[in-house]
Amino acid sequence: MELSVFNIKGEDTGRKIVLDDAVFGIEPNDHAIYLDVKQYLANQRQGTHKSKERSEISGSTRKLIRQKGGGGARRGDINSPVLVGGGRVFGPTPRDYSFKLNKKLKGLARRSALTHKAAAGEIIVVENFDFEAPKTKSFLALAQALKVADQKALFVSEKISDNVALSARNVQTARLSNAFQLNTYAVLNCKQLVLTESAVAVINEQFKA
Structure with missing residues (x-):
């Protein structure tokens, strides 16, 4: 598939x-996508939930x-679960929600997500860019030029400079990602995927099966 390359003015x-x-x-594999997204969201959970059982009530x-x-x-003492202020039966306890996925399956999920984006025409390629100074106005001008200012967009580059990162951090609809760390959830959790030329080169090389 070939796509046109735009400059920062949207031309x-x-x-x-x-x-x-x-x-x-x-050929996208939706079940692989499901598993990868499930793992990503599970890994975001702290798992620090806790309620006191009967023996822990003072x-x-x-x-x-x-x-x-x-x-x-026959409720026994005041710590009984059937009384107000008593312990909780089978309440939540701290746990680790993370689980393992094979590297090949995660790669398949990423390629499947990118294939869905490409098929839907939701990928824009822009030439490599940087800002002279960190300004939100500069990043908004870029987003407006690419016609993604009013949509949730993920900007992917080989390397994200500090000026670009600082310029984008106050733009609620924009997210940034390093091409090497691009994940399935980030790809699916945006309406438009904006790739720099260098990011396309990295993805073409690194994400092959």
Whole structure:
């Protein structure tokens, strides 16, 4: 697949760049995408949730009522789960939600996500760019020139300079990613994928099966 290369003013440079069919034109595997996204989201969870069980409640262990004859439940002490302020039964405990996926499956998921983007026409290629100084106005001008200012866009470059990173951090609809660290969730969690020429070269080379 060939795409036109635009400059930072949104003008067609007349150059074309090739998106390798081994990365952007495969038979997509949606289940691989599901597993990779599931793993990514699971890895974001801290897993620090915790509720106190009966033995962890700070309260008296004195038996409140006699065992029989009261006409109610045999609830024991004031820490009983059936009483307000008592412990919780089978409550959440700290745990690790992460799980392992094979490297080949993760690669397949990334290629499948990129293939979906390419098929939907949601990839824009722009020439390599940088800003002289960190200015949000400069980044907004770029986004408007590429007609992605009102859409959630992921800008991918081989190397993200400090000026570009600082210029984009206050733009809520824009995200930045290093081409080497591009992941399936980031690709799918945007409406437009904006790749620099150097990023395309890295992806074509690094993401092949």
